[in-house]
Amino acid sequence: KQEVTQIPAALSVPEGENLVLNCSFTDSAIYNLQWFRQDPGKGLTSLLLIQSSQREQTSGRLNASLDKSSGRSTLYIAASQPGDSATYLCAVTGTASKLTFGTGTRLQVTL
Amino acid sequence: EAQVTQNPRYLITVTGKKLTVTCSQNMNHEYMSWYRQDPGLGLRQIYYSMNVEVTDKGDVPEGYKVSRKEKRNFPLILESPSPNQTSLYFCASSSAFRQSLNQPQHFGDGTRLSIL
Numbered sequence: 729k730q731e732v733t734q735i736p737a738a739l740s741v742p743e744g745e746n747l748v749l750n751c752s753f754t755d756s757a758i759y760n761l762q763w764f765r766q767d768p769g770k771g772l773t774s775l776l777l778i779q780s781s782q783r784e785q786t787s788g789r790l791n792a793s794l795d796k797s798s799g800r801s802t803l804y805i806a807a808s809q810p811g812d813s814a815t816y817l818c819a820v821t822g823t824a825s826k827l828t829f830g831t832g833t834r835l836q837v838t839l
Numbered sequence: 840e841a842q843v844t845q846n847p848r849y850l851i852t853v854t855g856k857k858l859t860v861t862c863s864q865n866m867n868h869e870y871m872s873w874y875r876q877d878p879g880l881g882l883r884q885i886y887y888s889m890n891v892e893v894t895d896k897g898d899v900p901e902g903y904k905v906s907r908k909e910k911r912n913f914p915l916i917l918e919s920p921s922p923n924q925t926s927l928y929f930c931a932s933s934s935a936f937r938q939s940l941n942q943p944q945h946f947g948d949g950t951r952l953s954i955l
Contacts, residue, residue: 774944779941824895825887826872826884826897830881
């Protein structure tokens with residue numbers, strides 16, 4: 729059974745810092761890995777999707793890497809801003825399009 | 840605007856009173872799914888549907904029913920709700936199975952259910 733773990737569970741950084749969120753998964757037989765953002769009272773917004781054959785994806789200040797063989801992914805956020813404060817979720821896609829989620833990292837970027 | 844719409848957004852009800860949470864998408868997606876989110880447990884899949892009239896159980900289907908009579912709608916039915924079904928529920932959709940493997944799933948804004 730696929731299990732996804734995210735470390736740390738919570739993180740507080742001052743504005744302007746670069747930061748890394750970590751995600752690990754137990755079964756490397758995945759189709760893709762996605763990073764989502766969740767704001768309080770809101771749904772999930774897809775940030776980046778990395779196909780199983782890819783090593784990384786970039787969108788603006790976000791960069792996600794995937795090492796499928798070791799079951800790891802990182803989300804790098806450059807020059808953090810208070811608006812980046814949210815919970816970040818990592819999820820892997822297995823058979824039948826099923827997403828298995830980690831429990832998230834709650835990020836707070838302070839002024 | 841492409842979206843997944845859930846209703847209601849919030850509901851407080853009592854044990855045993857049947858309820859339905861609706862989910863509708865306007866993207867002509869074949870695949871739809873329901874998840875529940877609980878503290879410390881993350882999001883877990885309840886049911887999913889590959890297409891009209893095709894549904895299957897996820898990881899935590901007990902106490903729930905679904906139907907897929909039309910492509911755009913995928914309601915979640917709680918026939919006899921119990922307090923352990925108090926949770927935040929999300930509906931998601933994506934395009935056809937093979938395509939969806941490399942396309943993100945779209946999520947609704949969530950439905951917070953409280954069963955007293």
